[in-house]
Structure formats: structure tokens, C-alpha cells
Amino acid sequence: DTGVSQDPRHKITKRGQNVTFRCDPISEHNRLYWYRQTLGQGPEFLTYFQNEAQLEKSRLLSDRFSAERPKGSFSTLEIQRTEQGDSAMYLCASSHWDSSYEQYFGPGTRLTVT
Amino acid sequence: DQQVKQNSPSLSVQEGRISILNCDYTNSMFDYFLWYKKYPAEGPTFLISISSIKDKNEDGRFTVFLNKSAKHLSLHIVPSQPGDSAVYFCAASNHVDDYKLSFGAGTTVTVRA
Numbered sequence: 001d002t003g004v005s006q007d008p009r010h011k012i013t014k015r016g017q018n019v020t021f022r023c024d025p026i027s028e029h030n031r032l033y034w035y036r037q038t039l040g041q042g043p044e045f046l047t048y049f050q051n052e053a054q055l056e057k058s059r060l061l062s063d064r065f066s067a068e069r070p071k072g073s074f075s076t077l078e079i080q081r082t083e084q085g086d087s088a089m090y091l092c093a094s095s096h097w098d099s100s101y102e103q104y105f106g107p108g109t110r111l112t113v114t
Numbered sequence: 115d116q117q118v119k120q121n122s123p124s125l126s127v128q129e130g131r132i133s134i135l136n137c138d139y140t141n142s143m144f145d146y147f148l149w150y151k152k153y154p155a156e157g158p159t160f161l162i163s164i165s166s167i168k169d170k171n172e173d174g175r176f177t178v179f180l181n182k183s184a185k186h187l188s189l190h191i192v193p194s195q196p197g198d199s200a201v202y203f204c205a206a207s208n209h210v211d212d213y214k215l216s217f218g219a220g221t222t223v224t225v226r227a
Contacts, residue, residue: 042217
């Protein structure tokens with residue numbers, strides 16, 4: 001049984017660089033969500049996909065952020081021209097279409113922008 | 115705006131006793147509520163959930179109570195065990211919003227031996 005996986009687990013980058021994270025959901029799950037968590041806060045919704053369609057983006061997701069799910073399986077989240085304020089834990093979650101209310105999270109990618 | 119609030123940032127409880135975690139919400143459209151447990155450097159792990167049509171759901175040592183009129187839910191863990199030491203997040207969603215989760219800030223539980 002494989003759960004949600006994310007890669008890399010940790011990323012340290014310099015301000016202004018681009019970074020890309022990957023999420024592999026549970027195989028039969030058709031919904032995939034991205035959240036961001038900063039220190040002392042709960043996760044905040046960023047965007048989500050149903051199959052390959054990106055259905056909603058939060059206002060937290062600036063133009064520097066883009067997410068894709070090209071074949072309805074894995075997803076990538078790219079941040080261009082990173083800023084120190086982008087430092088956070090980026091979490092991916094997936095759910096099945098008939099139980100969308102229960103989301104299962106991956107281990108997250110910890111991004112540090114120096 | 116913070117639609118889900120966990121007003122107690124921390125809770126310390128003795129092993130074997132009951133842990134009670136509280137959560138308040140403001141959005142009356144929420145129709146599904148979940149509790150997640152999180153260890154350091156790991157993602158949140160789903161613990162237990164409750165639909166708005168119920169007022170109680172039980173799973174082993176974990177029970178969630180929902181009071182819709184007060185917009186309040188609580189998680190009871192009994193008996194508390196050392197492995198329960200973690201951060202607990204309350205989350206809420208509604209089907210109209212495709213179940214996007216709104217989280218509280220979390221409560222850190224420490225179980226003392």
C-alpha cells in the first residue's frame with residue numbers, strides 16, 4: 001500500500017531561483033490538493049485538481065506559482081523567482097471521487113529560501 | 115479570515131488520562147469535519163471525521179463530538195498514550211466548495227509518563 005509521496009522532502013534555494021516539487025497521489029485517487037503550511041499555522045489551501053483539470057486556485061497563489069497535473073496522475077508545483085516569504089512546508093493531499101471529504105496527505109516538501 | 119480556530123496552542127496530560135481538544139468554526143456552511151495528527155517533519159495523518167448530520171463519531175480511543183448550534187467540535191482521546199504526543203489539527207470543509215480543507219492552527223499535545 002503506497003500512500004501519497006512527495007519529492008524532494010527538503011529543498012534549500014537562493015532567492016530568485018526557480019524550484020519544482022512533485023507529488024504522487026494514491027493511485028486510484030482522482031482529486032489532488034496542494035496546501036502550504038508556515039510555522040505555527042495550519043495548512044492553507046493553494047489549488048486542486050480533478051483528474052488533469054485544475055479547478056481552483058487560491059488568492060495565495062501568486063503569478064509566480066504554477067501547478068500542473070498533465071495526465072491526471074502526478075502533479076508538479078513550480079515556484080519561479082523564489083522569495084524568502086515562500087519558505088514553508090508544501091503539502092500535497094489526494095482523495096477519491098466518492099469520498100472527497102477525506103484527504104490523505106503526503107510527507108510534504110520543506111522549502112527554505114535563503 | 116480564520117474560519118476554524120483552535121484556541122489552545124498546547125495541552126499537557128498524564129498518561130492514561132483523557133485528552134480533550136477543542137475547535138470552533140464560524141462558517142455555517144461547513145458540513146464535514148476532520149481531525150489530523152502531525153508528527154514533526156511528517157505530513158498530517160487523518161485521524162477521525164464527522165459529518166454534520168451526526169453529533170458523535172467514535173473510533174477506538176478517539177471520539178469526536180459536534181455541536182452545530184455552538185459551532186464547536188471536540189476530540190476526546192482516552193486513555194492518552196505517549197505515542198499520542200503530536201500536533202492535532204482540526205479541519206472543516208463543505209461539499210459546495212469541493213471539500214477544500216480549512217484548518218485551525220493546531221494544538222500540541224504532550225502526554226506525560
